[in-house]
Amino acid sequence: MARPKTGPSIYDLGAELKLSPGTISRALRNCPEVSAGTRAKVRDRAAALGFELRSPCPRRINIGAVLLGPPAGAEPLLSYATNVLAGMQDYATRANVTISLLQFDADAFDGRDVVRTLRNRGADAAVFFNALQGSRFYNQLNDQRFPYCNVMADDGGENRRLLTIDSRRDACRAVEYLLDLGHARIAVALHFPDNDTTAKRFLGYKDALSKARIPVDDGLVLAPSEAACRGSDEFDFGYHGVEVLLSRASPPTALVTMSCEAAIGALHALRQRGIAVPRKFSVLAHDDSRYAEFTSPPLSVIRVPNRRLGQTAAEWVHRLSLGEQLPAWPDEPWMHAELVVRESTGSPRPGRLPGHSPPNERQ
Known part of the structure; x- marks a missing residue:
């Protein structure tokens, strides 16, 4: 001192x-x-x-990876987040900066003195995960010129510092792929419907159905408001979501999830019901993970370049923290998703699903 x-x-x-x-x-x-x-x-x-006055000891820039979780406490560190974090660490190693993992309740974070909170945690800049639409804390960050950006989701406002892909287009492509296979009743599981990325993917789902002149069936749209799914994490959400869908009078033959975790839960429920995937039911997940290749059957996915997004996010907030004036947020050719077809999707076979009975046939 x-x-x-x-x-x-x-x-x-x-x-x-x-x-x-x-x-x-x-x-x-x-x-x-x-x-x-x-x-x-x-x-x-x-x-x-x-x-x-002593010269301050040299100190490396610290970038906070800020995970905003749901109020119910469900685990927000999904496979996409681990891949983004890996990309951030790739950049940190090259640039000699540090990464700290910070986790907050998304609703409570809105009521905080956000800049002071981040500074107290040693963060010189921040990359946000899982931001909710309508979040108010961005006003503080902008007013105090705190360096930050968002990966995949933000508040949906005008002053956007967002590194993302066209989630709406990619979700539309995923549903069109299932329609081309012959599926007409396609369910979608929306675990965090207030998340900006989830909202865009739901729009893409509706776009594909609209092009095929298929009306949206609310009974095929799963959200945490379903009693059986309330309060569960992604694995449980996928598992119990399948049980809800199979209880419908006219169940779907395919399911699109927002994560590999939800898809794995769905596969487990289908296996317990004796429903063969993909012969009787198809499952397609957004994002990708190493273990998606080793599920039974291996998952078809919309692969998002999350690791590279993490590298770019860390680089941009680092440069902002050094006072650089950056002209625009990147929009590069690699910033798009890829449909990876494995073995969890296929053409539907006719016939009633094993273990399913419409409500009016139950005793």
């Missing part, structure tokens, strides 16, 4: 500047949790009073 040769103490300096001794001490040590303006004011006044 910097100490004066003679004269006033940090307590005197604090009284003069109306700051606590702790804040004075942190400002003299150039700690990032104290704003740059306050640090400059304290250090300038301390120098004028004869304090012996």
